[in-house]
Amino acid sequence: MEAAEHGLADRRFAGIDIGASRTKVVLLDDRKQMLGNAVRKTGTDFGETADRCLDDALGAAGCDRRSIKAAVATGYGRKNVAFITETAKTEISCHARGCYQLFPEAMTIIDIGGQDNKIIKLDAAGRRISFKMNRKCAAGTGAFLEEMALRLDLPLERLDGLAREAAGIVELGSFCTVFSATEVLGHIRQGRAVPDIVKGLFLSVIKRVLEMDSLVGSVVMTGGVVAHNPFLVDMAREMIDNPVRTPEHPQLTGALGAALFALDAASHTEPDT
Amino acid sequence: MAEDKTPPRLKSAAEMGRIMAEYFKELDAAAKDGSRKIAWCTSVGPAELLQALGFLVYYPENHGAMLGATRMATDMIPAANAIGYSPDICSYLTADIGSYLNKKTPLTKAFGMAGPPKPDVLVFNTNQCRDVQDWFAWYAREFDAPLLGVYTHRNIGDIEPHQVGDIARQIENLVEPLEEIAGRKLDMADLRRAVGLSRQCSDLWKAVLDTAAHKPSPITFFDGTIHMGPAVCLRGTEAAVDYYQKALLPELEERMANDVAAVPGERFRLYWDGMPIWGRLRDHSKMFADLRTNVLSSTYCNSWIFTALDPDDPFGGMAKAYTELFIVRSDAAKEAYIQRMLDFFKVDGVIYHDAKTCPNNSNCRYGMPQRLETATGIPSLTINGDLNDLRLVSDEQNKTNVEAFVEQLEEGR
Missing domain, CATH: 3.30.420.40 (ATPase, nucleotide binding domain)
Known part of the structure; x- marks a missing residue:
């Protein structure tokens, strides 16, 4: 009605x-x-x-x-x-209600926020099947990127552009934000290109999120981190078999x-x- | 007027407080005047044998839980970390040893005791975990006291006679060294009596927990974690039997008869797997009550039900009871157990507590929640935290997770 x-x-x-x-x-x-x-x-x-x-x-x-x-x-x-x-x-x-309004189908929502991440699964009728939030650690959230931007002495808004310029990628091995920062400093010392490091940071964010849960249906990516760093969505598309969508206003x-x-x-x- | 969602208090709590105070008073007096020998025992160790030999039995795990519930644990743990006991191992162990090192204990405020009673012997059963052995070994060195142990079987599917036989022999082998320490011979009549009383306590404790099957449930998991004190510390004594028989069980039966809900307006019924977060019992009790959701049953509280105890076969019965325990079973056996519980208690959802320092009692780490969801269709939520170390607990994360889970249950109706 x-x-x-x-x-x-x-x-x-x-x-x-x-x-x-x-x-x-x-x-x-x-x-x-x-x-x-x-x-x-x-x-x-x-x-x-x-x-x-x-x-x-x-x-x-x-x-x-x-x-x-x-x-x-x-x-x-x-x-x-x-x-x-x-x-x-x-x-x-x-998030579930908002995403289902925009994409009325079975989906997995990946929300990457400032201090937490969520994976929410909906069935075709929009009913929540399950959800997971990141554990206590903030790795893979916006806070991780903020910390890394600080270490690289870069404004946050430049990260997306830099990642797009990368010719290669510097992969980070640590879960921990502080240890990742140490790794990043090591790569800077070795003269690795900053865009390659930034792309590696983005890859780290996506990996942290994808290890939280399995994916069903199409993947809808939301959250402020996605809104300000749409390159994350492009990278996720390359890594995920499921179709990846993002709303007009992910945040x-x-x-x-x-x-x-x-x-x-x-x-x-x-x-x- | 706003609906009062405060869970009603169980009146029996006062009587429980009295008998627990008597228990600690007796231990403290014996430690001071040497009138009775004191044995430290793990929570599912051979307590009945120790009682039959005249020992007063003290349970360090209970002290660990008290350190957690009083929120002292987090301040004690670093002292144990500093002498080489990792922050990643059992936070009962680290809180308890830290408490000893700091000379601070909740027993002082609660019972006027300067500290736990000094042991004449320490007896463990590794059925809880390997950490109890290391924990007791530290005190054995500290007090220069003998250390005895029972080594459990693990990953047990169906209980096999050879497993029960082996544990029974291990318990029997404790008799001689314990007799020497006790300075008296074991009288089998005393052992049968202790096992008989322990069995009665266990049957009554089961009856208490089974009241949660009633709709609405007259009891919560949080009540259970408090009222299990006598089942843990006083099993094998008449005091525990009397408490459950004459106080707690009749009170719960009266609530059932009058449909008095432990959580007023009970909408959803949840099962808790894993350790409690001791320092958040009251907060969690209120959080769930505010959501009109009752966490009414748990693996944890049900782990002190020992229906195999048999006064006619004391060693065999103890061995079987301490081997069919949930914590030493295979995942398949654990899953079958939880399925029976979900069915019996008419449960809408399951909460798994992934306790950082207690891998042995965090059952969600090898896909069990997913397998049980598929098998039963009952949704679950895993929350991260710890039994004692509040540095590992994120209250905001847990609150949002729990509220979102209840919203999911609402959507499913």
Whole structure:
């Protein structure tokens, strides 16, 4: 049943994903169209960042808070934004919901975030079969790339371009981010080309993720690390037999899922008009 | 008014506290005045034989768990690491030895004891793991006390007579050196009595845990980890039998009769495999209760059920009981066991705890969760952590994992 039949037209539905690294907001209309979105560095005050990020998204959508019919929070800070919404879902469920909306088929979602990775498997009906998060170690996450960029004295945003320039690849052997940094320093000392080292870092990220779980169906890659380093997706395509897709906004699928849950909840509670 | 999700407390806890205090008081007094010999024993070691020879029995693993539950362990472990006991080995061992080195123990606050009672003998059974042998060996050197042991069989499928016979002989071979230390001869009537009481305790403990099959369950796994104290430390005594028979079991039966749920509004029923995370018992109890989900049964608590104990065949019965233990069985036998448990307790999902320092009791490392999911269709979640070393526990990761798992169960309904 269309949401509009429940009198939800002109109402907005907010998904707020307060991640360890970045906060993301997506605003949807009753037809599940994205009207606005925003991303901010999360920082230390989850509530304030979410508040501002919501304002950014509302500004982009050209509407105000009164138009928000329902909101759902997700991510590490999901319980810290009670002034916006007390409804929270884990990022596992929200990524699953967001990705299935975009690719309605059986899939394995690979989400590479700032401080954790997730592998989520969905069946053809969108039901979650299983999920896994990385273990305690942050190897293979955005934090790994941040640390390596620091060691290489490179701005994060240059990594993708450098990896594309690589003529070869320097493979890293260690699980540990700190030991990897030592390896990288050794390669620099040996005069290896920086682009080859950066490509090796990307390979390390993909290997850490692929060893977490097996893959079923098509692979959908999401997360801020994928959004800012699309070369990762190109490399994954070469390594994975399954078809690999990525959404238009890989960083926003969690917030999108949260907004869809908000719309679902409003659809269930709105009286017929 | 918001629904109260706080799990109701079991009233029997006060009585359990009393008998455990009596147990430690007796140990402390004997250590001070030398009136009774003290034996240190592994948690599934030949405790009944020691009791029959008049020893008071002290269990270092219980002390390890106390160090964990009081969250002292993480501060004690580094002292053991520094003398060569790796942070990767059993954190009961490292916490306990660290506690000794630091001269700090939860026994002081709980029972006014300066430390564990000095042993006259240490007796292990490697059925728990090889670490117990190294653990006891350290104290044997420290106290210059005799060290005796039973060496288990491992990866056991069906129990074979030769395995039981071998363990029975090993236990019988302990008698002579133990008699010498005890200064008295073994009276078989005393051994039969201790084994009989231990069997009664075991049967009652099983009845306690089986109440979790009721919907809603009157007990949680977290309750079980606390109320197993007498089954571990006082089996073979009348105090343990009385506690379960007269206090805990009747209280749980009353809850069942009145449909009183240990987790109010119980929606999902989970099984826990592996060690508890001792320093997070209360947090986990609340976290699951908030999700109206009851972790109601576990391999861990059920590992102190010894139905093979037989007063008419004390050595054979002990050998069989301590050999059919889950922890020494093959993966196929373990999987068959867990399947029976999931069926009996009407379980919706399984949580495997991958405890970093306890490979012997982390059953998720060789594909078991995947095989059991395929066989039963019951979903599972593996969480990473540790029994005692909280440096290895990520609360945020665990919380998100558990909430996401419950959301998955909701979607499946």
